[in-house]
Amino acid sequence: MEINSLAVRRGYLNYRLDGPDHLPLIVFSNSLGTDARIWSAVTSLLSNQYRFLLYDKRGHGLSTCQGGDRLEEHVDDLIQLLDGLGLQQVYLCGLSVGGMIAQGVASKRSDLVKALILCATGHRIGTPTIWNERVEAIRSGGMEAVSESVLERWFTPEFRQQHQPQCALWKSMLIRTPLQGYISTCAAIRDADYTKICRTLTVPTLCVVGDSDEATPPELVKALADLIPDTRFEIIAGAGHMPGIEQPAALALLIDKFISNHGKDKCRFERGMHVRRSVLGAVHVDRAEANKTPFDEPFQTFITESAWGSVWSRPGLSKRDRSLLTIAMMAVLGHDDELAMHIRATENTGASMVEVRETLLQVAIYGGAPASNNAMRIAKKAYAEMAQFSQ
Numbered sequence: 367m368e369i370n371s372l373a374v375r376r377g378y379l380n381y382r383l384d385g386p387d388h389l390p391l392i393v394f395s396n397s398l399g400t401d402a403r404i405w406s407a408v409t410s411l412l413s414n415q416y417r418f419l420l421y422d423k424r425g426h427g428l429s430t431c432q433g434g435d436r437l438e439e440h441v442d443d444l445i446q447l448l449d450g451l452g453l454q455q456v457y458l459c460g461l462s463v464g465g466m467i468a469q470g471v472a473s474k475r476s477d478l479v480k481a482l483i484l485c486a487t488g489h490r491i492g493t494p495t496i497w498n499e500r501v502e503a504i505r506s507g508g509m510e511a512v513s514e515s516v517l518e519r520w521f522t523p524e525f526r527q528q529h530q531p532q533c534a535l536w537k538s539m540l541i542r543t544p545l546q547g548y549i550s551t552c553a554a555i556r557d558a559d560y561t562k563i564c565r566t567l568t569v570p571t572l573c574v575v576g577d578s579d580e581a582t583p584p585e586l587v588k589a590l591a592d593l594i595p596d597t598r599f600e601i602i603a604g605a606g607h608m609p610g611i612e613q614p615a616a617l618a619l620l621i622d623k624f625i626s627n628h629g630k631d632k633c634r635f636e637r638g639m640h641v642r643r644s645v646l647g648a649v650h651v652d653r654a655e656a657n658k659t660p661f662d663e664p665f666q667t668f669i670t671e672s673a674w675g676s677v678w679s680r681p682g683l684s685k686r687d688r689s690l691l692t693i694a695m696m697a698v699l700g701h702d703d704e705l706a707m708h709i710r711a712t713e714n715t716g717a718s719m720v721e722v723r724e725t726l727l728q729v730a731i732y733g734g735a736p737a738s739n740n741a742m743r744i745a746k747k748a749y750a751e752m753a754q755f756s757q
Contacts, residue, residue, distance in 0.1 A: 369428065372450045374443045377430035381447060384409075385417025388636050390625060392457045393419040395444060395464030397486070397607070398551050399509075399516060399540045401427030404461070407614035411681035412622060414644075415637050419456070421447060423467070425547020434550035437463075437558040441470030448478050457625055459483035462491065462582060462607065463555050473563045481628050482571040482594075483621055486579050486607050488586045489560040489593055497556035501549050509541040509548065516540060519581040522606045536611070564593040571597040572624040574617065576605025598624065618681040635667065638675025645678065645685060645711050689715035690725045697726060697741035698733035705741060709748035719749060 371378040382402065385391075392412070394405045402420035409418050424443055425431035433439055444467055448456065458479050460468030465487025472479040503511045517526065517537055526533050571594045575587035584601055591599040600620050605612040643651045658666045678688055689712055696705035712722060722745060730738035 371428075372447055374424070374446045375439070376432040377424060379421050379424070379443055379447055380428035381419060381421035381451075383417070383419050383451065385413070386640060387417070388640065389415060389417045390457060391417050391419060391453060392459055392483075392621070392625075393421075393444075393448070393453075395421075395458070395460035395467045396423060396426065397462035397464055398555065399426070399543045399548055400461075401539065403539065404608065405610055408610045408618050408621070411614060411618040414641055414681075414685070415622070415679040416457075416625075419447075419451070419453065423464070423551070425544055425550055431544045431547035431550070434547060435553040437466060437470060437554040440467045440551070440554060441474060444468075444471050445475050445478065448475075454478055455480040457481050457483065457621075459485065459621065460487060461485040461610065462487050463551060466491070466555070466558055466560060469560050469563060469567065472567050472569050473560075476568060479569050481569050481625065482567070483574065483624065484571060484587075484590065485574045485609060485617070486576060486582045486587065487573075488582050488590050489564045490558065491555050491582060491586075494556050497552050501552050504545065504549060504552075509543060509545065513537050513541050519579075520606055520608045521612060522576075522578045522604065524604070525606070525612050561593065564590060567594045569596075570624075570628050572620065573597055573599045574602060574609060574620055575600075576602050576607065576609045576612065578605060579607045581607040615682055622681055634671045634675035636675075637679055638670040638673070641679045642670060642674040645674075645689070645714055646707065647711070647714060650707070650710075684716075685714075686716040686721075689717045690721060693717075693722060693741075694725050694729050694733070697729045698737050700737065700740065702740070702744055706744050706748045709745050710752060713752065 370381050370383070372381060394402065394409075396402060396404055401422045405420055409420070421444075422429040423440055424434040440463070448454070454477060456479060458468045458471060458481070460466070460483070462485075465484040468482055468484060469489070472482055500512055517533060517540070520536070521533060571591070573587050573591040575582060575584045577584060588599055591597045602609045602613050602616045602620070605616070609617045639651070654666070678685070689708060692708050693705065696708060709722065712718070726738050726741050726745065729741060
């Protein structure tokens with residue numbers, strides 16, 4: 367994986383910018399003791415319709431760890447990163463202290479932020495006593511001394527029980543956090559109170575929290591939502607402090623729905639065209655675009671926006687899954703040309719020949735043997751043509 371860095375005051379930030387330029391950009395800011403990997407499941411679900419900027423905050427991950435004991439320093443880091451990359455009007459999503467950083471950026475540079483997504487965070491988190499005790503425990507026993515109690519706040523008991531290997535890896539990430547980076551960020555959280563700042567925020571905001579979050583309980587996040595004008599509040603069932611890890615699909619859907627209500631539909635055609643090309647191939651789409659006339663142009667636009675820009679680009683199902691579902695439906699409905707087109711598209715969606723065969727066998731049981739037989743014939747012909755073309 368390519369490593370990118372940007373110089374900030376007293377150090378360097380590690381970052382990754384993924385996705386085509388024309389897609390809406392979500393910037394993710396991480397929680398205490400974590401790095402950008404905590405967003406992997408969420409970004410995977412949203413990758414069809416967004417681009418992402420992920421970074422390790424000061425003193426975490428691969429970013430260097432001088433300073434960081436004032437939250438304003440973390441805020442300035444993210445502002446420098448956005449300015450350095452020439453990015454504006456981003457959707458800024460922060461978890462825990464990352465959510466406080468997001469609040470600070472939106473307050474200090476509202477021109478950079480189109481909307482806020484504040485996950486498991488507050489205008490103030492914890493008490494000075496709590497943070498001082500944690501720092502003392504770490505100074506005495508290292509990160510291992512607090513790792514189990516932190517994981518208990520991160521994840522529900524059910525998740526820890528059912529996903530022990532995964533939790534062991536997240537624990538490894540936590541204890542590898544640079545000691546001084548973690549301690550400095552604890553001090554930054556301890557001393558930060560954004561109550562007044564939140565009352566002045568002017569961007570649309572979504573506040574999200576897990577129903578079992580003990581670090582930032584739902585009542586704290588609701589209090590934050592009440593401070594910020596034009597804010598929506600959502601609770602995710604079955605999640606602790608890390609909803610993006612425990613319930614990534616639920617969080618991804620909330621993010622997508624929220625952004626859709628704040629301007630993303632303006633680029634639905636562009637997003638649809640991107641997904642359409644990625645599934646059907648540029649040659650097919652370019653040919654269809656070249657052949658359209660004033661008579662069918664409205665229909666082509668409708669298909670691009672609705673089928674590709676709204677449904678195929680949704681989180682929750684992969685392109686492979688949608689490909690197999692579409693093949694099954696085309697087979698049952700007897701839409702032979704569309705079926706052949708989607709068989710050919712499996713080269714791009716990742717659906718294997720075995721998976722297509724099993725899908726058509728399923729069609730024989732639930733959609734009828736004649737439909738399956740016809741689909742098998744079309745699939746064999748399409749695969750033969752694909753093999754001939756690839757030689």
